[in-house]
Structure formats: C-alpha cells, structure tokens
C-alpha cells in the first residue's frame with residue numbers, strides 16, 4: 001500500500017515520511033487509533049516505503065519487487081500478529097495454542113479488501129466471532145524466532161502487531177525483552193486501541209504516533225467499514241430513554257440482551273456507549289460539528305442533549321469503565337449490566 005492510497009491523516013503521512021528519510025524513525029512505533037481508524041494502512045505504507053528499492057520523494061514506488069510483495073502482503077520480511085482464539089476451523093493440535101500464522105490467509109484477504117478494518121471485522125473474518133481474541137506466549141515465542149532470522153530480502157524486518165494490549169502478562173514480558181534489545185534491522189509497528197492497557201515499560205520503548213479518527217466523509221471515501229453498529233446504537237438509545245423516564249422495568253430487556261453477548265462484544269458495546277455519550281455531550285455544548293453525526297442521527301442526539309443533565313456524563317463514564325474492568329475479570333455479566341443500568345438510571 002502506498003501513502004497516496006490512504007485517505008486522511010495527511011500531516012501524519014508527511015511526518016512519517018520525513019522521519020524515515022532523515023533516519024529518525026525509531027525501531028518501534030506505537031500507533032493509537034480509534035477502532036477502524038486506518039492505522040493498519042499507515043503502518044503498511046510506512047513499512048513498504050522504508051523497504052522500497054526506488055523510493056520517491058514522498059512515497060514508495062509501488063512497482064519494484066519489494067513493493068509488489070508488500071502490495072500483496074506476502075513479503076517474507078513482513079510479519080503480522082493479531083489476537084486469535086481457537087476456532088472450529090483449526091486442527092485439534094492447533095487449537096491447543098492458536099497463533100496468527102494459522103489465520104494468515106483470512107487476515108490477508110480482509111486487510112487487502114479493507115485496510116480500515118475494525119477489531120470485530122477481524123474476528124468475523126478469521127472466524128472467532130464472539131470469542132475474545134488473545135495474543136499468547138506461544139505467539140510471542142514465534143515473534144522472537146522470526147526476528148532471529150536475517151532479513152530475506154528487505155532492508156527491514158517489519159513486525160506489525162495489531163492490538164498488543166491483548167497480550168497476557170507472559171507474552172507482554174517477552175515482547176518487552178524484544179523491544180529492549182531489538183534484533184538488528186527490525187521495525188516494530190504496534191497498533192493499539194487502548195494504549196493505557198499496555199505495560200508502561202512497553203509504551204516507554206515506543207515512539208507514540210496518534211492516528212486521527214477519519215471523518216464520516218473520509219470513511220465513506222475510504223470504503224471503510226461503517227463503525228456505527230445499529231444493534232449497539234439501538235441498545236444505547238433504549239437504555240437512555242428508559243433511564244430518562246425512570247422506567248426500571250424497561251431496562252431489563254436491554255441489560256439481558258447485553259448479558260447474552262460474548263465478552264468481547266460486551267466490552268465493545270461499553271466502548272460504543274462511551275463514544276455515543278461523548279457525541280451527546282459535544283452536541284449539548286454546541287459542538288455538533290465535532291460530534292460528526294450522521295444526518296439521520298442528529299435529531300436523536302439533540303433530543304438527548306436537551307434532556308440529560310451535565311452531571312450525568314462523568315458518572316456514566318466511571319460506571320462504564322468499571323463495567324469494562326468487571327467484564328475483563330469474569331464477573332457474572334448479568335450482575336455487571338444490572339449494576340451498570342441502575343447506575344445510569346440514577347445518574348440521569
């Protein structure tokens with residue numbers, strides 16, 4: 001992928017090119033994005049640029065042998081790591097320690113068709129859907145093994161790690177060792193949605209790069225997956241309506257629906273709800289442009305903005321963060337969502 005093919009983040013593209021050309025590119029970059037924000041496309045374009053045999057002023061050539069293989073995601077020095085889980089498509093022995101390599105064909109297909117993919121689109125594509133994806137210590141060992149090999153062709157061995165916050169403690173410690181003493185000629189490109197969940201020692205080893213969220217218009221131009229989820233939005237709206245009307249009984253179907261989703265989707269919904277509340281907050285402050293609502297969504301947001309009191313937001317964000325933590329530590333989901341909806345109702 002060339003930088004020219006990427007929609008949005010123009011200033012960031014320029015900065016990455018300048019860093020690469022002037023030799024100021026660190027051996028590890030931590031790109032943070034909003035889910036589906038295109039950090040993967042940027043990481044790929046950067047890796048293709050630094051490995052290009054005939055680079056142009058601001059971009060890779062797109063036609064040399066290296067670019068050609070990068071374009072198909074089959075360059076031998078380009079490695080991908082992403083959260084996985086035991087899917088039914090794996091063999092019995094593979095299920096015992098699933099790693100990204102087992103899912104590479106499906107991953108390539110997704111990334112080539114839509115480099116702006118969301119976390120959920122990844123899980124759907126590799127067939128683990130409702131399960132929580134993880135990066136295990138097996139995977140971390142594979143990373144170390146791959147990076148011990150000399151670069152087969154390129155200048156750099158590129159290791160793109162999508163959602164390193166999905167590593168368990170053992171895997172994260174192995175990654176930390178690699179970042180502390182990086183194998184020669186290795187470029188680590190980490191893409192995170194929640195950098196605060198990474199080990200501080202990992203964060204401090206990486207150059208932080210903030211990828212700006214795409215506007216609605218940019219998302220459409222990029223053909224990116226719609227990052228608004230109709231089912232999630234419906235639950236959010238019903239919860240707020242029932243809460244504002246103080247109708248406890250009307251909250252039950254919503255939290256039961258949430259309790260029946262898989263853990264990964266429950267977490268996703270909480271993050272969705274946070275974003276949705278942020279939009280209402282922006283609208284209530286007269287900043288509708290920043291909320292960037294879809295035309296059909298604006299009236300609903302304005303309705304909530306008029307009815308919700310200013311003290312609600314802080315309490316709601318705290319309740320949602322606690323719910324996310326409880327989901328992560330395996331608390332019974334019925335309890336989590338019963339508690340969450342009660343707290344939202346009381347705060348409204």
Ligand SMILES: [Zn+2]
Pocket residue numbers: 051052053054055060061062063064065066067068
């Ligand atoms: Zn090239």
